[in-house]
Amino acid sequence: MTEIASIGVDWGTSSFRLWLLARDGAVLAERRSGQGMQGLAPDAFEPALAGHLAALRTDGLAVPKAPRIVICGMAGARQGWREAPYMDLPTALNDLPSGAIEVENGLGADIRILPGIARRNPDRPDVMRGEETQILGLAGTSQKDLSATIILPGTHSKWSTVEKGRVTDFSTAMTGELFALLREHSLLRHSLGAVAIACDPLNPAFRRGLTQSTEKPANLLQAVFSLRARSLLFGAGNADIAAELSGLLIGAEIAGALRTRPERLILAANAQTGPLYAAALHFTGMNFDTVDVEKLACAGLHSAARLIWPTPREI
């Protein structure tokens, strides 16, 4: 059996993902749960993690007695397990592990929580926590060389500028959260019904939303209300309204984030957001590469583990 070299944990607001990693980064086992930060008091993180390790051992996996565990995400927030202070821009991806904090614990483990990154500009402050590890994963072994603008769509979409392995700037748009708020709680809930979040990028309504918010970016508050009128006056159905709202919000995100045309753009999305963002970027005439975001956190945790623990454990 391949030896477990480290354990990576992506501990987010509403989710927990754990990977047992071999020395070469191969995933030997994975666990997922809904035990996110928002449901855990600070003293509930260690028992939660202990439960997962015990379950893995019960499953017959050779989890070391003194495992090396590297964690990214909201577990390091002020209201998380233990705060891992933000590193400031610009941040070399290779330096992220130097900002990790060690967490004393009763599990016999060497536990490190990776820092987030802060943009401390008082005109537009910004923070990320978790995405920096995905970007480290994207950079992989070539992180010294990566230069690109990286889009990580989501509840809080991140656009990060990476120059030769250093994160030099980033911005966050509240795109996914705003879509969910409008769908669940606003007047538009009557026009959106129980529609799935996923929208069809081929729907002409999606394109209409993109057109509106890229041509008239100042009109977002009016355009969003107009969707209600469209369903009242023109009988537009739930799927069309959802697609137009997606187009409006993704178009607004792009209009706000794309102040200059980056030389290289990488879209790191999942199967749900990927097609929408790809269609939107095509619409704006941007060229871009795509990568599957699902593997990036695990890859980034592996890279971090190799940087924190450069030599194998003594057996």
Add this chain to the structure above:
Amino acid sequence: MTEIASIGVDWGTSSFRLWLLARDGAVLAERRSGQGMQGLAPDAFEPALAGHLAALRTDGLAVPKAPRIVICGMAGARQGWREAPYMDLPTALNDLPSGAIEVENGLGADIRILPGIARRNPDRPDVMRGEETQILGLAGTSQKDLSATIILPGTHSKWSTVEKGRVTDFSTAMTGELFALLREHSLLRHSLGAVAIACDPLNPAFRRGLTQSTEKPANLLQAVFSLRARSLLFGAGNADIAAELSGLLIGAEIAGALRTRPERLILAANAQTGPLYAAALHFTGMNFDTVDVEKLACAGLHSAARLIWPTPREI
């Protein structure tokens, strides 16, 4: 005792207001309740109204046996009491009562529900229902002559262009609703706490929000997230975050609505929104008149009643 010539009702989504009106428009009595459309099935409107009339009679008021009742607002929506179809742009304010529907009822009353106004442009459809009556009230006896852009701030802020007594265009911004959604349900709730909706227009954070959204109107989704970072990185308090969010959203509304500089601008606001919108309009260099919005619905219902029933009731 002055005779009750008509009864005006402003029946909104979440509120009910009723006025007993003299022939000259003087208010003889008023009732308010939270019996809005959203809490009433279609067959619950008549009993609700009957209850108010009975209460007025119990109070000793001489409500006629066959009262003339004119209603505006969401009672005329599809999901209201009975649908009063929208009139199309352009709409002469004087013609609004011609679009009212009569409601058969068991109260012995002559009940009319005023129509809303629709903007049926497929590029940006829009609707109003209730505000047209406030504008009629603003125009008052001079409605043939009123020419102005009228701002009615609120949950759904309306900007209406009136030319010589005709509503020729309007737009709606989801400003107030979005503020409430972000305060109650978004990530920002952690930074806004239980802060009152009312914000201080003299707070420099309000001005910072205005600057941001008028100078960079495409950046709204990023600017809103940035507020969370401001509280995390700079320890900004609830009041400052609320003021900056108000500035961002009101600034975005103005940037989106003010495509041309109107010759005359009238701000029809209440004590809560008035100071914020006045400060925001000053900030953008606009001149404007202000009127108290609280009296407009009642005044408009009176004007409508005079147009519907030009002669006094026979006694």
